[in-house]
Amino acid sequence: MVMVADFTVERVREIALDTYEMKVKNEEVINQVKPGQFLHIQVPNFTLRRPISIADVEEDGIITIIFKALGEGTTELSTYKQGDHLQAIAPCGNGFSIENKKDDTIVLVGGGVGVPPLHYLGKLLKRQNNKVITIIGFQTKESVFYEEEFRAFSDETIVVTDDGSYGEKGFVTDILKQIKDYDTYYSCGPFPMLKAVTQLVSGKEGFISLEERMGCGVGACFACVIPTNEENGYKKICQDGPVFPAQEVVLP
Amino acid sequence: MVMVADFTVERVREIALDTYEMKVKNEEVINQVKPGQFLHIQVPNFTLRRPISIADVEEDGIITIIFKALGEGTTELSTYKQGDHLQAIAPCGNGFSIENKKDDTIVLVGGGVGVPPLHYLGKLLKRQNNKVITIIGFQTKESVFYEEEFRAFSDETIVVTDDGSYGEKGFVTDILKQIKDYDTYYSCGPFPMLKAVTQLVSGKEGFISLEERMGCGVGACFACVIPTNEENGYKKICQDGPVFPAQEVVLP
Amino acid sequence: MNLAVDLPGLKLKNPIMPASGCFGFGREYSQFYDLGKLGAIMMKAATGDTRYGNPTPRVAETASGMLNAIGLQNPGVDEIIRTEVPFLEQYDTQLIANISGSTVDEYEYVAKTFNQAQGVSALELNISCPNVKEGGVQFGTNPEMAAEVTRRVKAASNLPVYVKLSPNVSDIVSMATAVEAAGADGLTMINTLVGMRLDLNTRRPIIANKTGGLSGAAIKPVAIRMIYEVKPHVSIPIIGMGGINDSEDVLEFLLAGASAVAVGTANFQNPLICPQIIDSLPETLTRYGFTSVEDAIGKGHE
Amino acid sequence: MNLAVDLPGLKLKNPIMPASGCFGFGREYSQFYDLGKLGAIMMKAATGDTRYGNPTPRVAETASGMLNAIGLQNPGVDEIIRTEVPFLEQYDTQLIANISGSTVDEYEYVAKTFNQAQGVSALELNISCPNVKEGGVQFGTNPEMAAEVTRRVKAASNLPVYVKLSPNVSDIVSMATAVEAAGADGLTMINTLVGMRLDLNTRRPIIANKTGGLSGAAIKPVAIRMIYEVKPHVSIPIIGMGGINDSEDVLEFLLAGASAVAVGTANFQNPLICPQIIDSLPETLTRYGFTSVEDAIGKGHE
Ligand SMILES: Cc1cc2nc3c(=O)[nH]c(=O)nc-3n(C[C@H](O)[C@H](O)[C@H](O)COP(=O)(O)OP(=O)(O)OC[C@H]3O[C@@H](n4cnc5c(N)ncnc54)[C@H](O)[C@@H]3O)c2cc1C
Numbered sequence A, B: 001m002v003m004v005a006d007f008t009v010e011r012v013r014e015i016a017l018d019t020y021e022m023k024v025k026n027e028e029v030i031n032q033v034k035p036g037q038f039l040h041i042q043v044p045n046f047t048l049r050r051p052i053s054i055a056d057v058e059e060d061g062i063i064t065i066i067f068k069a070l071g072e073g074t075t076e077l078s079t080y081k082q083g084d085h086l087q088a089i090a091p092c093g094n095g096f097s098i099e100n101k102k103d104d105t106i107v108l109v110g111g112g113v114g115v116p117p118l119h120y121l122g123k124l125l126k127r128q129n130n131k132v133i134t135i136i137g138f139q140t141k142e143s144v145f146y147e148e149e150f151r152a153f154s155d156e157t158i159v160v161t162d163d164g165s166y167g168e169k170g171f172v173t174d175i176l177k178q179i180k181d182y183d184t185y186y187s188c189g190p191f192p193m194l195k196a197v198t199q200l201v202s203g204k205e206g207f208i209s210l211e212e213r214m215g216c217g218v219g220a221c222f223a224c225v226i227p228t229n230e231e232n233g234y235k236k237i238c239q240d241g242p243v244f245p246a247q248e249v250v251l252p
Numbered sequence C, D: 001m002n003l004a005v006d007l008p009g010l011k012l013k014n015p016i017m018p019a020s021g022c023f024g025f026g027r028e029y030s031q032f033y034d035l036g037k038l039g040a041i042m043m044k045a046a047t048g049d050t051r052y053g054n055p056t057p058r059v060a061e062t063a064s065g066m067l068n069a070i071g072l073q074n075p076g077v078d079e080i081i082r083t084e085v086p087f088l089e090q091y092d093t094q095l096i097a098n099i100s101g102s103t104v105d106e107y108e109y110v111a112k113t114f115n116q117a118q119g120v121s122a123l124e125l126n127i128s129c130p131n132v133k134e135g136g137v138q139f140g141t142n143p144e145m146a147a148e149v150t151r152r153v154k155a156a157s158n159l160p161v162y163v164k165l166s167p168n169v170s171d172i173v174s175m176a177t178a179v180e181a182a183g184a185d186g187l188t189m190i191n192t193l194v195g196m197r198l199d200l201n202t203r204r205p206i207i208a209n210k211t212g213g214l215s216g217a218a219i220k221p222v223a224i225r226m227i228y229e230v231k232p233h234v235s236i237p238i239i240g241m242g243g244i245n246d247s248e249d250v251l252e253f254l255l256a257g258a259s260a261v262a263v264g265t266a267n268f269q270n271p272l273i274c275p276q277i278i279d280s281l282p283e284t285l286t287r288y289g290f291t292s293v294e295d296a297i298g299k300g301h302e
């Protein structure tokens, strides 16, 4: 059940260029969390909340988020210290449904700030005995994060950078192209990346996680809709998503 | 010379009901300060600055201010801690001119948050060998502050409270009425009090310090004017004041 | 303390209701608290047919406010009556249907349809939506057009009609008096101010629709001014809105002349805002010397 | 980087100037920095005679903004020319005189007087002051009246005339095109939105004049929207203002269509704001891919 929850900040550290890992604690929330869900975080003095994916959940009530300090709100968030309080609507959205996903071969395809939700997802998929291949893309060497964390559970982990300054040079799709033998892919990243991915592997079962500017974060304001294939059809990313079967929605 | 100055907070303590004494440090500013001048303090996330009188100046660059946490800005200010930084335009206004004030008998008449500027004024007047009689009024017992500090330099200190819960019961004018033998009075407090004071002792030389809602705090915006006795005449409280000869301005 | 207010068609147990478009049809917020706490609920705009609305992005943040250009997305009046109204009827509160359209005929149709159905206590006539025009003239900024659509909707329905005024006008009083003369039972004000933000990276407006409606604390002074200006010129009640964030804001609206208030954008910041305001209102009224909500209405004019 | 902009009568070395009424006649801010840094200075409104203005309080704070009702207090055009203009002429910058009046004749007189004097490079015609009416019609919200006063002032003076538009209108484009047709050499926009705040303790408006003009970051989205809307309809340049606080805001105004900008309320928060913005502007322009100020003007429309 989604709730308005108070979190205590346990740790904040910069893990890549302008990219912060923050661990926050609230014991009530974690029992509910599915991978792919997000926190809708209140930053004091800002009108709108910031949606940030859940990147990990630990048994002791700790949720990890990873965010890039881009604009004013996330920059403010990056200054939080241990012991500070954070208010968030949590957990938001539907998340990835993986109950029946066992003994399969999975490809995770993440780009930039789309990488975090795949971490918790991959961890759980591995626990359910799937083979996990991770492809994560970043702009440049300084932006790379969580490579080790993904390696810890992935059977294979490929890092790509746009400029080739670290790992493979190119886009995640360049790597995905070469992988033939898998059952399902899960992808999260900017719209252009998702579009490239879904077009490349349109025959495969795939789930994508979308981003859009949000108001309420709970499905009430219609800010975050995405058209579906039906006429006048739409889904709300904050509530019906952010995860959708790749073929269900029409990417802009 | 007025400047935009950065202050370091040295200490904040609650000295009466919702009333805070704050000591802030900036070595450049203090050399310039005259009693009656004020700091025009920036509180982050508020559009307008808060004008607060200088209540004391110590040799080591420390300025004392005393303020009541009334609205949002002063409440925010009251949460400042040692080591925090404060930006203020300082010192603002003309202040009390006391160069020639020697060997006289002086009455200080202060009410509520009008009391602070009289403290530094009285200290200097005493140093110049004047006899200082202090009358300070507060709403009630819990609001009384700085009695000891005034006693330290005053020849006589009378505290009055509106409800008689501490000191004498009544208004500062009730006490002032009884004091006949003095040369000059200095008064600061709410308009109704200043009006009562100046009417009561209209024959005496007096200086009053005024308050008004301010914009710029430096004389540019015309927010804080007070009419003078000439036609269309006016003075700017932030720049020409806040201190005026009692007969110069027309109180509302 | 007595928080009740009696308005045409609306016996409000308290003067707090979520504003239209900021609360959907209540389902989502019913996860956070019992909607029966609310004085009323203003539903999301209803049009004749299903509307998809504008492309995204539809919202942007501004200093103490936000822009939105949802574009009246809604499932259409029939579907709303079939699925949303029955859900909301479970709760001990009152329903206000916000009606919109592209033509006067569409407004009329929506009004008629709500009139025939059960469960709705009043209509809120949204003439202030910038993309609703006839003959190029916006209903919301032209007194004659506003009066015309008010008259037609009044004739089509037995429900009391509250006309929602746009702040994007030179003369708010003439808008208010025009719709009062046309039969409006009440006013709701204000809708959003038209605004825009540009994205410095893309060099384009952030909102796909380019312009959006500015709401939130930033517009509160404009709302208070307009209500204060209109109040002496009308005898119908005003439901006030625009930047309400706490019970002090509510009192400011009551003093200005509102008889009840709606909370919009603040729901996004804090989903619990409405019940929290309702809980703190008695103490706020007491602190400032009022003994009831009725007692405070219009007291800023004395 | 080249920050220069050429506008009618104004060769600006950079596009930053303090807005009228927020900088007096510069004396006070000359204590903080060399006014020669500024692209130009918009002086406080000048009227025919000395004006005392409104009673106090004249300002109130709002969320991300403020209200003011100064009431055009100024020493009168003759005194301004005698004492203020010579002081400002010392600095290597350009002076824009903001002119106001209660009647068209008064506007004409003020314009004529500045024309005969030295030192002023352009006039800013303040038709957006809410207490200036003739025959009950506000100049600032009526296109015909606005055009009329523009024509008269143009005829009375050889100086280029920038007409300052009020945002309190239903249709900003028709105001802009009306004054352009009447001979305006440029537009400045926007003036303040009319707003109000009530004091819960006294139950009265905080501002003695009751209503005041809302300025500051809160109104920036309205300013950007209006400039963006007007730009394609006029061929005269726009000086933009309304809530500018940093060099990113300046760029947003340039993209929307402003050729230069004025900074008002932000001077009160930070007396050094203008020079700080001037210093940071080149880096901001570079970061977003522009090589000069001219390069960015209107680029939000492509
Ligand atoms: C479901 C979901 C999950 C996300 N997960 C992550 C994550 O794990 N890590 C991460 O770094 N980022 C994530 N994002 C993107 C993140 O929400 C934005 O980067 C962030 O809101 C920008 O805020 P700001 O203060 O930096 O920018 P500002 O420009 O100050 O933001 C202004 C407004 O625009 C919104 N906004 C700006 N950019 C975006 C964007 N790309 N997507 C959505 N809203 C935006 C903000 O939320 C805010 O309302 C996610 C977005 C969504 C929708």
Ligand SMILES: Cc1cc2nc3c(=O)[nH]c(=O)nc-3n(C[C@H](O)[C@H](O)[C@H](O)COP(=O)(O)OP(=O)(O)OC[C@H]3O[C@@H](n4cnc5c(N)ncnc54)[C@H](O)[C@@H]3O)c2cc1C
Pocket: B038, B048, B049, B050, B051, B052, B053, B054, B066, B067, B068, B069, B070, B071, B072, B073, B074, B075, B113, B114, B116, B117, B210, B211, B212, B213, B214, B242, D060, D061
């Ligand atoms: C020259 C001068 C010296 C002052 N010295 C002191 C002092 O030493 N100690 C002290 O406690 N107070 C002093 N005041 C009053 C103090 O400035 C206000 O109490 C304070 O600004 C209120 O801010 P707020 O955040 O509490 O209230 P808010 O209501 O949030 O303030 C909103 C706006 O109104 C202004 N405002 C509200 N009340 C007043 C007021 N009474 N006078 C001026 N502006 C006001 C604020 O500055 C702000 O711009 C002085 C005022 C002036 C003009």
Ligand SMILES: Cc1cc2nc3c(=O)[nH]c(=O)nc-3n(C[C@H](O)[C@H](O)[C@H](O)COP(=O)(O)O)c2cc1C
Pocket: A215, A221, C019, C020, C021, C022, C044, C045, C068, C070, C072, C098, C126, C164, C190, C191, C192, C214, C215, C216, C217, C219, C241, C242, C243, C244, C262, C263, C264, C265, C266
């Ligand atoms: C996201 C959003 C959607 C809105 N949709 C509607 C609507 O459908 N109909 C309507 O009359 N007003 C709509 N409004 C306007 C609000 O009801 C309200 O009048 C306005 O936002 C001012 O109140 P606030 O500042 O409390 O948000 C909407 C506002 C927002 C922010």
Ligand SMILES: Cc1cc2nc3c(=O)[nH]c(=O)nc-3n(C[C@H](O)[C@H](O)[C@H](O)COP(=O)(O)O)c2cc1C
Pocket: B215, B221, D019, D020, D021, D022, D044, D045, D068, D070, D072, D098, D126, D164, D190, D191, D192, D214, D215, D216, D217, D219, D241, D242, D243, D244, D262, D263, D264, D265, D266
């Ligand atoms: C205190 C104050 C006084 C003003 N006086 C004038 C004036 O005399 N003439 C004028 O044209 N505009 C006047 N304005 C409006 C500003 O010039 C400017 O258009 C407006 O404040 C928006 O810009 P800002 O948000 O940067 O302040 C005044 C604004 C303020 C805040």
Ligand code: FES
Pocket: A213, A214, A215, A216, A217, A218, A219, A220, A221, A222, A223, A224, A225, A236, A237, A238, A239
């Ligand atoms: S953000 Fe409000 S519906 Fe998704």
Ligand code: FES
Pocket: B213, B214, B215, B216, B217, B218, B219, B220, B221, B222, B223, B224, B225, B236, B237, B238, B239
């Ligand atoms: S506050 Fe601006 S002139 Fe005094």
